[in-house]
Amino acid sequence: MSIGVCYFPEHWPSERWEQDVEEMVEAGIEYVRMSEFAWAQLEPERDEFDFEWLDTVVDHLHEQDIDVVLCTPTATPPRWLVDDHPDILQEEDDGTKREFGSRRHYCFNSESYRLETARIVDELGEHFADHPGVVGWQIDNEFGCHGTLRCYCNDCSAAFSEWLEDRHGDIEALNDNWGTDFWSQQYDRFEQIQPPRHTAAWHHPSLLLDYARFTSDSVVEFNALQADLLNDHNDDWFITHNFMDHYPELDSYDVCESLDFASWDSYPTGFAQERGDPSTDELLVGDLDWVSFNHDLYRSAADAPFWVMEQQPGDINWPPYSPQPAEGAVRLWAHHAMSHGAESVVYFRWRRCREGQEQYHAGLLDADGSKARGYEGASEAASELVGLPDPGEVSSSVAVLHEYDNLWAVDEQANTPDFEYWEHLHGYYAVLRRRGVSVDVVEPTAALDEYDAVVAPTLYLINEERADALESYVEDGGELLLTLRSGVKDRHNKLLNASAPGPLADLVGTTVDEHEAQHPKQEQVVEYRGETYGYHTWNERLSPDSATVVGTYAAGSPDGLAAITEHEFGAGSAVYCGLWPDEDLTDRLVDDLLDRAGVEALSEPLPDNVRVTERGGKTWVTNGTGESVEIDASADAEFLLGEATVPAYDLSIADG
């Protein structure tokens, strides 16, 4: 477990570099990430490479035993390259070009750009292949940032047609798979099919889903192209990419097939504002469950310890407001990441930049080079980590199932403004975390036998393979909780020719008779095992077959109908919840699941933003609130850090 920092030597005079490195050593920095936007400095003119400045800095760092993570600079093709190939620019769905002048202006499907990419990556790989200071690479930077994952240009159109041909084989198959009989949408040739450009009304949902898959695949391919080139030069290098806050448009499981591990960029106070109506604590330190959800998601995506490749160092420039993080938050975030399995936490960035678009983004140093508050937090975390034993890997007995295809399909046809896939999934994740349970976030096609309990929210696009896997899991003693909008569609986004949950009906012992996307004004009450709870957004009226009804609607139009069922199946059981439960019912459902599965959990939920996490036999208590909290620790508990009383925005680590 170690601390790193992002560094932009190209923004500062070379005279300053040695002082910077010395101060990094002093702060306990072990990794430095560089060069993700430096194409223009690395190749000021076509084929005139200038790596000397970077060599110098890498050498300085290596001399001080600081390892270097280099980045391919493909997020920012320079002006001369755009002049040579104006066709690389992305386009909006109305044909407007995304021009040079910010970043991420290139199309993933531009052949010209793939050649340029291969050229610079190859050059960099070759140059640094034998440098002992360079330990790994980050490919590009934050794929999809600023809404750039999806492009509508002619290159994308041609690539989409090819992708569809690969996937569907012939055009009759596509017409059949999608169901283009509707509204005379039949195609005669793959070349006729365009990205979902501006139309008068909605696009075909099957086209939208395949376009979502295609655009994700385009990035997967672009990433793999770079990873392969780098590995060719030095197979010992690790390769990673820095993902964004539960970014929806890119399948991180797929990207990770070309990566050694995943990393992500964590800005907790900004994310809290983006989700809307933040509490004061969230403004100052973020919502710990949303932060750890990303830790767990990206750790699971590569099935490997992750990095935080950019960690918020102070105030940041892109949310609506820019409050200063709470005193202690910068340090807290590093420990919190470690508790969820991080290998390294890299602060963004060393020094506030004097120029360009991110002047209002703090660094560990201020613009004038003096130490900012973040420097203290980062160096304190670094020195504490040195004293801690390596806790090993995170081990989870509960999995939450997640598949990007479901997110894409539901998002395109939510059928209500209130159904947000991530929110629904996160509702279950959060109550698990409130009970101190470790969670993996894995695909439905993952091996599930290692888990005692599985929560499967909205398995929307279903097929026999997925249903069979879940049946086997439960048959063999697994405990499963399935939720609403499962088994609704086939993998092409067509409704099944059967009641939901289709091939899952045997497993849950019930079918869905009718669903309803309710208006907030409508009454939403359900009785579950003798107690009354609220729900919202969605209900399904169930027709139980062999299942037992354990929840019944208690108001409004579904009054009296079955809402939640339980079904013993082989050695395990499967619960189906046909509504979106309020928080206390979610907690109750999960508590009952853990009970059945024999998973150890806290008997009472933790307070908001206070969390307990286990990793390798150690226990982290993280206090993301402005009040100190008291841990119910045994008298002989041994604290590696802190103590039973955890002050505001502080933490303690106990052995055991």
Next chain:
Amino acid sequence: MSIGVCYFPEHWPSERWEQDVEEMVEAGIEYVRMSEFAWAQLEPERDEFDFEWLDTVVDHLHEQDIDVVLCTPTATPPRWLVDDHPDILQEEDDGTKREFGSRRHYCFNSESYRLETARIVDELGEHFADHPGVVGWQIDNEFGCHGTLRCYCNDCSAAFSEWLEDRHGDIEALNDNWGTDFWSQQYDRFEQIQPPRHTAAWHHPSLLLDYARFTSDSVVEFNALQADLLNDHNDDWFITHNFMDHYPELDSYDVCESLDFASWDSYPTGFAQERGDPSTDELLVGDLDWVSFNHDLYRSAADAPFWVMEQQPGDINWPPYSPQPAEGAVRLWAHHAMSHGAESVVYFRWRRCREGQEQYHAGLLDADGSKARGYEGASEAASELVGLPDPGEVSSSVAVLHEYDNLWAVDEQANTPDFEYWEHLHGYYAVLRRRGVSVDVVEPTAALDEYDAVVAPTLYLINEERADALESYVEDGGELLLTLRSGVKDRHNKLLNASAPGPLADLVGTTVDEHEAQHPKQEQVVEYRGETYGYHTWNERLSPDSATVVGTYAAGSPDGLAAITEHEFGAGSAVYCGLWPDEDLTDRLVDDLLDRAGVEALSEPLPDNVRVTERGGKTWVTNGTGESVEIDASADAEFLLGEATVPAYDLSIADG
């Protein structure tokens, strides 16, 4: 009075068709509508027609005595046609194309598309000319849906220039009619005039009005082209078009000149959400007055019994939320339409589709072919209708005047965000319905002598002809209620060279001194015949000449000035109301009008969403609320359906 259903055999295997028809018979279906989006199935390749599948289904239906309404499939030109003529695509006002991929992507003024249209319609007309099972045609589908009535392409620009030349004669006349002296907007040639494409500021209001007329006329012409072709093949066929919920951009009176009757598509729970802030009852059954306003508008537009060509069958896909209609609503809507003069109510659609954009739209059957709740409602309505005597036509003694040109002109220069033409007009319509009065919605140029009373809201664009007609009406004993913003402009959307209401001033005996578009914060009180009421949005300060002041402002800046006047004129009288009254004053004004006119009406207003309607000596009581209501019926009242106590979402029909 009969029940029908919309059917899409092209979405289902041919093996299923006979079972579908049998189940339709069982449900009491008498009409089936088909083929409105089936161009690609009818002509899979250019000039390769395939009518066999449709023949088969028509034959099945005809064998079971179910009559068929076919549709011309021009709402969805197939991909190959767009490839042949990419110029048929519509354009936004900034030049962005409305691409293939949804529906309604063609321009009404494309010569290529008119030729293609004539080709397919002619082919269909010829093929089915002698089939006894086909009784009529729907032309295209929902003209203007998804904002496609107005297009800004070069074809439209050229057609607009021609239309203007036809209408104005020479360019000097146009410059004079419009008043292009303002801001140097003179034109030298008709070809210079473009649709109102993107400009820095507002367009010329006279151009906007003529563009609204031109675009409506373009559709009228496109519709007539098809109607003529079909009539050429079989003059016994009826021809109709399915209009949308009080759709503003298309003059339905003009379209109906080529139709035998009008039909419209009724989705009450969706409309209620579109109007904003729906009550729970409106979420479950809609606002009955807005539904019946459409019944009355489209019945009046063709002066003929109307059809509901698409009737909501359950949950629907396009509003924000998709609650299930109340138990009983699907049946209720059919009877409610009949009470307003419907000849047939056709549910949309037979079966929920597995594919494409409308998967989240219910049918009478579910996607898996099982019967959904809507099936019960529709078949119950069908069997009840069989038992009812034919009540004949609706007869109204009150007319509300409506002219699309006024809507267009006011909408373009509302002068406040709160003035909505339909809302203003509907305010008067609704209080008439609360008193159980039958209403026609007719143009100011219609024959008015058959009406005892006439309400004329906002006769904005005036001329002598319209003023003379109203004078004659009142002179001969008619009772007239005119409202604010009347007689403001000439027919070219220029202010009159006279105080409002211009040529109506003689009739009302007053002029308007000054108007005011008030902010909601301002006090808005008026005294009318001794009592105090609220008003909103707009006031006019009147200068009565020979009229009597019956209403006076009682607060704010117009305090003490004349607000409402009454004027005896010949054998009748004309009231002018210079403000937008709150509901109770609207009711009072209308009650006084009915009184003067001797129109029979309920002495007390009905509760919200409970309505009484007369048609041919029968009386319908429709209860669109969740509580049962008691009718004040005489002891010997004979009920054809139901009884004096009407349960929630239910109805009764009394003879007399």
Next chain:
Amino acid sequence: MSIGVCYFPEHWPSERWEQDVEEMVEAGIEYVRMSEFAWAQLEPERDEFDFEWLDTVVDHLHEQDIDVVLCTPTATPPRWLVDDHPDILQEEDDGTKREFGSRRHYCFNSESYRLETARIVDELGEHFADHPGVVGWQIDNEFGCHGTLRCYCNDCSAAFSEWLEDRHGDIEALNDNWGTDFWSQQYDRFEQIQPPRHTAAWHHPSLLLDYARFTSDSVVEFNALQADLLNDHNDDWFITHNFMDHYPELDSYDVCESLDFASWDSYPTGFAQERGDPSTDELLVGDLDWVSFNHDLYRSAADAPFWVMEQQPGDINWPPYSPQPAEGAVRLWAHHAMSHGAESVVYFRWRRCREGQEQYHAGLLDADGSKARGYEGASEAASELVGLPDPGEVSSSVAVLHEYDNLWAVDEQANTPDFEYWEHLHGYYAVLRRRGVSVDVVEPTAALDEYDAVVAPTLYLINEERADALESYVEDGGELLLTLRSGVKDRHNKLLNASAPGPLADLVGTTVDEHEAQHPKQEQVVEYRGETYGYHTWNERLSPDSATVVGTYAAGSPDGLAAITEHEFGAGSAVYCGLWPDEDLTDRLVDDLLDRAGVEALSEPLPDNVRVTERGGKTWVTNGTGESVEIDASADAEFLLGEATVPAYDLSIADG
């Protein structure tokens, strides 16, 4: 002091002109402005000029001793000109053209349009050079109205490249000045640099600032081109331009270098609505402080008596709502302008127009030619002004510093949705006006020695020259109040390599340690000289060096840190306020400043919208409220108008 009116003879038959002029004489009109949109009437076809109609009207007016202000008609190039040169149309940042059909559709950087402009202006100048009735010219009309100041077309792109080369010299200098090392934004040639067209993310802030300067300069150049041509024909003519309500995008100081005086267009009830949540008084008469802020700004911009070139005459067409101004408001506005140094107030417009886009805009006459309420207000003001002695010029002992560059730079990177430059500056202006103090609004580079006190809000972009000038001012005894976000950046919009306020640190004796853009939920309390106040939006934590701390944060994360400091410097002192104070603290800070500076001011703040103004030894009391107010006047006060009791929406003028 005199009254004028805007007149459009081209909208009315020539038979009416003499009657109009007679009624103007009767109303006391001394100036008539004409022809600002009349290009199509002046040149109906290329090179076919028709000045006869205008000659006739000018003659009529001159015969009646009414002086004429003519306008160049360049705001509305006619259709034929656009047909000849379609390239003159402006473009949006996504390339959409701003088409013909409203006004202001030309690009300031179009060479074609500059030639056309020179042609018509030259023609007009020559024609009227010797007419004694024409006393001056307004150039164009409301530069920038409808968002047209900034254009993104290719002509602008080429001109921007040239402008940048002029300013930066060579491309290496530009790269260095801007800091293009960030995100690989280096340029190789000036031609590569485009206007800030559509990009995926933010533009470079230094490019944005230079683009703001360039676009302002383009207008300055376009204006000077016209001014020079007119002066060539008659050097006695005055030249002005009518600016808009504290319009942000155009540097009025720069424009005024080619003008004899500034004028502006005042629509108080509209402006109040644009600022949001108007009070009832503001709906009826406007916010007097925002109106007078414009008077003072534009008087200061040319350092000369100003004109109101368009004064609201009644209801207007462009705000959301169009209430009628309060009885008395039309007269009040004229006197209020005079009290702030106006030389003439010209009502817009003589008669409500029957045609075109502004039919819902009142005139002194109604559309039918009858006198409207505005006529009474204007003529009453005219006759009162005749009786008043010339009070001479306004003299201010306090200056508020304002520089458009700071507005532009802060606006582009506000770092919170709540920081609005004008609002911040106006907060200080308003408390000065509440104390009856006269204010100049001048640039930081102006001569400050004539002022006893200076308020300098947000001197964001700093350099040594500006810092030195302020140091000299204070050293010599000036009293200075500096506020937050000062001395943050260099003149190229790069952060300083020093703590804020950079070169101002010596003067204020403090630096800024950390800033925070707070969320409204966060606690915001400060203690200032023993009392507790609220603040909002922004705080800076100060590190005082030689300054005295006079304000300290009293809540939240900056609790206990220095917030406001005072520093004696030479013979004066400098206060630095590191937060955005609520109104009462703003008042307190300014009151203390005036105290130190010995500026005479009212001991208690005036009520809202009641204001006292001095000009040349006379005192105006303006009552912009619905209640009468009592002035605390000495028994022997001599009233030139009104008396000690000022009725609602009325005023009085006292001698002394």
